[in-house]
Amino acid sequence: ALTPPEKIWFNGQIRPWFEATTHVLTHALHYGSSVFEGIRAYDTPAGTAVFRLTEHIDRLFDSARIYRMEIPYSKEDIINACKEIVRTNNLKQAYLRPVAYFGYGGIGIVPGPETPVDVAIAAFEWGAYLGEGTQERGVDVGVSSWHRLAPNTMPTGAKAGGNYLSSALIAREARRHGYAEGIALDAQNMVSEGAGQNIFLVKKKKLYTPPLTASILPGLTRDAVIVLAKQLGYEVIEQSIAREALYVADEIFLCGTASEIVPVRSVDSMKVGSGARGPVTHAIQKKFFGLFTGETADTHGWLEPVENP
Numbered sequence: 001a002l003t004p005p006e007k008i009w010f011n012g013q014i015r016p017w018f019e020a021t022t023h024v025l026t027h028a029l030h031y032g033s034s035v036f037e038g039i040r041a042y043d044t045p046a047g048t049a050v051f052r053l054t055e056h057i058d059r060l061f062d063s064a065r066i067y068r069m070e071i072p073y074s075k076e077d078i079i080n081a082c083k084e085i086v087r088t089n090n091l092k093q094a095y096l097r098p099v100a101y102f103g104y105g106g107i108g109i110v111p112g113p114e115t116p117v118d119v120a121i122a123a124f125e126w127g128a129y130l131g132e133g134t135q136e137r138g139v140d141v142g143v144s145s146w147h148r149l150a151p152n153t154m155p156t157g158a159k160a161g162g163n164y165l166s167s168a169l170i171a172r173e174a175r176r177h178g179y180a181e182g183i184a185l186d187a188q189n190m191v192s193e194g195a196g197q198n199i200f201l202v203k204k205k206k207l208y209t210p211p212l213t214a215s216i217l218p219g220l221t222r223d224a225v226i227v228l229a230k231q232l233g234y235e236v237i238e239q240s241i242a243r244e245a246l247y248v249a250d251e252i253f254l255c256g257t258a259s260e261i262v263p264v265r266s267v268d269s270m271k272v273g274s275g276a277r278g279p280v281t282h283a284i285q286k287k288f289f290g291l292f293t294g295e296t297a298d299t300h301g302w303l304e305p306v307e308n309p
């Protein structure tokens with residue numbers, strides 16, 4: 001459950017958490033017309049830093065552009081606001097949730113000039129998304145009977161509120177079957193992603209992940225894993241992955257901002273490898289979490305301090 005912090009950034013102002021409210025005829029509530037980001041700030045030896053903040057905000061603006069939504073702030077405004085709300089709430093580590101949405105105005109599907117674009121940024125403490133201990137122990141997943149959105153239906157490259165109805169069907173079905181998460185196939189029946197994570201398979205020490213054309217969100221954690229895995233000397237191959245590859249992989253892991261990096265210990269009740277976290281997954285986890293302890297050098301400028309230097 002969410003422990004509410006004191007403040008939230010809402011349309012350019014720092015407001016008390018419970019005062020960031022909207023009308024029930026808000027466009028986004030009816031039509032899913034919001035775009036958002038999930039971002040993590042970590043407590044590093046050099047102070048609290050937001051992981052790939054600028055790139056997350058770039059993606060937010062890309063998502064908005066796809067839906068012809070004009071965010072009434074500059075990227076710089078939003079980046080500064082993200083840092084400010086972490087500082088204001090005195091958070092050492094945080095999950096940040098910027099959201100831009102068509103607000104209260106018209107009720108037609110096409111938002112007209114009477115429909116504002118509202119923007120909020122929440123920052124709060126949030127533990128491991130798939131549960132405490134799962135990053136060591138691993139999780140059980142199942143292939144979903146729900147597929148991800150087909151190309152040219154709704155763009156999965158945009159992180160839009162409406163897309164998460166697909167994610168909710170996948171995740172709920174998975175939980176109902178006793179799995180921590182569901183793995184969706186794309187419209188071509190190839191492996192796509194989890195409800196809120198990208199997926200990697202390891203086979204003979206090589207990493208495989210579905211390409212951007214597999215109806216995935218281009219995850220920033222996915223991208224970080226590719227970079228770090230290559231630094232560790234692993235080959236990373238982005239290619240279409242058939243369902244059966246999940247059943248014969250040596251290792252599988254999920255990755256995303258909220259989940260971070262989580263080993264998969266079984267798929268459809270079949271053990272992955274030995275059924276425990278594998279060595280490649282572990283090495284990549286160490287490299288990734290090392291960014292936040294200082295053990296891994298931040299050679300790409302991924303850590304953006306919340307205190308202005």
Ligand code: PMP
Nearest residue numbers: 196197198217219220221256257
């Ligand atoms: N796919 C989906 C559907 C997601 O919701 C997320 C989480 N934002 C991801 C992948 C992973 O993306 P990122 O690493 O940028 O958080």
